[in-house]
Amino acid sequence: MSAPSGTSSTSIDRGAAAPRVTWGRLGGMLRVLLAQSLLIAAMLAFWHWATAHGSVNAFLFGTPEAVGGYLVKMFADGSVWHDAWITGAETLAGFGLGNVLGTAIGLLLWYSRFLSRVVQPFILALGSIPVVALAPIVIIWFGTGFASKLAMATLSVIVVALVISYKGAMGVDPDQINLMRSLGANRHQIFRHLVVPASLTDIFAGLKLTVGFALVGAIVGEFMSSADGLGHAIFKAGSLYAIAKVFAELVVTMVLALLLSAVVVRVERALLPWRHDLQN
């Protein structure tokens, strides 16, 4: 492979706010993309070859052609949009609710050393319960519709969000708190102007983590009892031994997960411009 125009110079303009795409960097990105595509192609080819030769059971492992066929069918009949929409909505709603509640509680515990010490063991105890184990109760309490999936996604998120935001709030530099005090700030002003913004970095790291947890919660909820959604489709296809269909639904789930993470990263960039500056 010859590098385009031979300019491998990595001239990075420090003054520019946006990352400058130089020919050298573009070439590098293209090479990585190409290698990744080749890797996928190789895996698909091996899968196809192994199942076609009968050395791997096509009934148990599906074939790439069948997976492709299901994907085409799911797009054609619109079921992919329906299921992805249901699961995506459950995930986002639970992600939002869990993070809002968890972060609010975590930050507010900063106000009271006493209260935070009282509730700490309870929070740790709650956090140690695998959310999957709560699914049967959640289904009984919230029914088989949207509400139970929302509850599962929320539960998957809330304790993590709480712990992360509390750690962020308690990790504020004591010198910065003294600075605020010397400027005459009261506790509310210290909270608003220092503790909350200082915790945002941690909170956003938590958001990137919990968007995946919320998706797990929603899918587990759908596994337990549901009429639609990606988890439902995967469970149904699995119980019918339609392995290729399971893989097709998994591909859609993966794309959904990547999309949700990308949205969180975008929102972080927009809301934390100083972090963006740091990275360039």
Add this chain to the structure above:
Amino acid sequence: MTPGPQSGAAPLAAREIGKSFDGTPAGAVEVIRSISFTLGRSEIVSIVGPSGCGKTTLLNMIGGLLPPSRGTVIWHGQALRGVPPRAGYMLQKDLLFPWRTAFENASLGLQVKGVGRQERRERVMALLDRLGLAGFVNYYPSALSGGMRQRVALARTLAADPEVLLLDEPFSALDFQTKILIERDTARLVRDAGRSLLLITHDVEEAVSLSDRVVVLSHRPCTVVAEHAISLDGDRTDVLAAREHREFGHYVRAIWNELDIH
């Protein structure tokens, strides 16, 4: 600008203040035995001491962030309760908030005090301009040099219009040239406005070149060893000229000897 409750009294005085910390692994530790000094109106006083002698503890007591074990801190003739009004802090760490631009960092104190947006803008911009930061008001701290960051911290301290500035080794992390320039700007902004400045430092030359008086502290537990009135005639905001004055070396040597550094 309202003067303090008792206009005649010195803005700040310490009367035999001391500090011991109990319950450390080594038992009770006496960091400061007894320190007394007075900071008069429009005066620049430096406190120098060997490193580790409890200078920061002293500053925290003066600033009302840490109660003394013994003695009294007196602001404007009255014993200190809580955080003193119209006192400005500056530390070696600039403590700029990374999520705020230079302008927003410098206006923090005014925002906390509830000063309106328009007035905030005018006062802070004027200050940043005087400190040579007019072109950097919208930069985040991560994009500023160490000297610029410390200037923003100085602007943040001065924007709140403090009567008394408490500085804890604010220039010690800067290179020599930057340090001289910021010392000069600080001296000007303090002396022009008739403010009082208490500078805590281990840099004897900095103390002598800036101050009207230098208080020398001992090793732990800390007491006052000596006090020098510095008289270097000429423009005292010109810190380089002060360093070239023929008496300068004399003061520096005397204080060095008293510091008892081995």
